[in-house]
Amino acid sequence: MMEQWVIGVAILIIWVAVMVVVAWLSTRYRKMSVTDFATTGGTLGVITLFLTYSATYHSSYAFMGTTGATYTHGVPWWNNIHWTVLPGILLWLIGRRLWTLSKKYNYISVGQYVEGVYRSGGNIAKALGIIVSLVGILFVIPYTAMQALGVTYLFQIVSKGHISFTVGLVIFLLLMVFITWIGGMRGVAWTDTVQGIFMFLAMVFGAYWVIKNAFGGLTQVYALGAQRIPEAYSLPGLKEAYTYRFWVSQWVSITVGMIAMPHVFLRYFAGKSLKVIKWAGVFSAAYLTYLYIFVPAIGIGARLLYPNYPTPDRLFPEMLFQYTPFALAAFACAGALAAALSTADSQLHAVSTLFTVDIYKTLVKPDADEKHLYHVDRAFVLIFGAICAWIAFTSPALFLNILQIATAGTAAIAPVLFAPLYWKRVTSKAALTSALAGVIVVALTTFVWKNPLGILSGVWGLIVALLVLVGGSIITKPEESIEDTVTFLKSAF
């Protein structure tokens, strides 16, 4: 009889094969242009955009980190609901403005948009575009490495240790690079569509099955938890970490930071029409929220069963294997693979596109044509894939911590990205100062003076960036390009 670990690995391999085939099929519609590689030229429909936005937004943190966070803190983890509903709404409210500008000016990357909208600033606008891109790249790469770590755990668990950390990491990274390299945004979006459906089913049904088999049902696990660990049911939670300041600063930092992340930002440009953006926003808000419907029960249940578990992020897969049939557990773990891969390939795609369009084209070869940039973009996919591999070998922290650090960095540049969509008085000089000040403050409050007054670094960076942007804009001369942009958007909506 075939050993269980062989069956588990076989299921994962089948899943990988499906992803490779879907990515390959997407190449039928491929055009040899960087615009197509970066955003599909704005051709995605509702289902594809909604699922690539949602699957990209939710990562290995969704499958493994959330159980770890609920295990560690209890139900207060559900602060998460702020950054599951609001991104869908913001995809519509902010995304429609960015989509409209991208259609009008052919923007395909973050830095290009920034340089374009602040164009009256001349070289300052150019510098600003490069800085914003670099900040996005620098903060996204560790987050991409986080996805690799999530999947590597799974290979170890499913194979019962037969697949080493190194081999699991290599398999994941090769798949991530292949999908991105062969299909660009279209390949990533198509595989995200399949993965988005699969991860939802795996997470919801897998979690329910575990709860039912381990405790008899939802109400049973919650009743037992209320008796034994009542502090898990209210703020500040089990570790007393969820103070009110932490509560507010966490959701503000992650919500703002996530919608400013390059891999999320590029999706604002990818929809076929405004109607597509609108319905993708509605469905994303629902999907992202109800994906977690049984997570609190899993976290509470895990706390009751394994009160001193050293690596809480591994608990959900462990429970799947303990309380559900082996094949089902392995199948659900493929859902976790989907969660991690759908974010990682999107991030790799975004990082390589930003570097190609915003750095390479701007500084190295301004006259490069679409085909040349397409090949350069694919080359950078390989280079950044290798960099992610190197970072992934560093000691893993809890997924939530990496998410917070990554989003803190992008939260600091959010005012520079979004203010020109609404406020005529923003200027390039103020924006450049704001971006630099915000990132410096995030670095200081992350590594030197950690989270002063119990407020997360992302919020400090956001506050300073906002103040500098508003103050600086008021004392500097208004710029024509911003005025034109806001006037145009006002007439458009």
Added chain:
Amino acid sequence: MTTGEKIFFFIVLVALILSNPPVLTYVNNYCKTHPLTLGLPTFWVYLTSVWTVVIVAFGIAAWKLEAWNKEPDLGGEK
């Protein structure tokens, strides 16, 4: 901004107020003495209910609001 849009933004604003301090402080105190409601964590039920209203309102607004059906005129500078 149309009346429909104002209503939608008001609902989002109310949800933000309800799910943050100081309102959350009172809710949290209640959760300490009543951790469960209908067998589920009171804190979870409260937040999920508040934001489900927002999701439903978003869907209705997307379906009904004329102002959200407008496609922009992209003519002019290219």
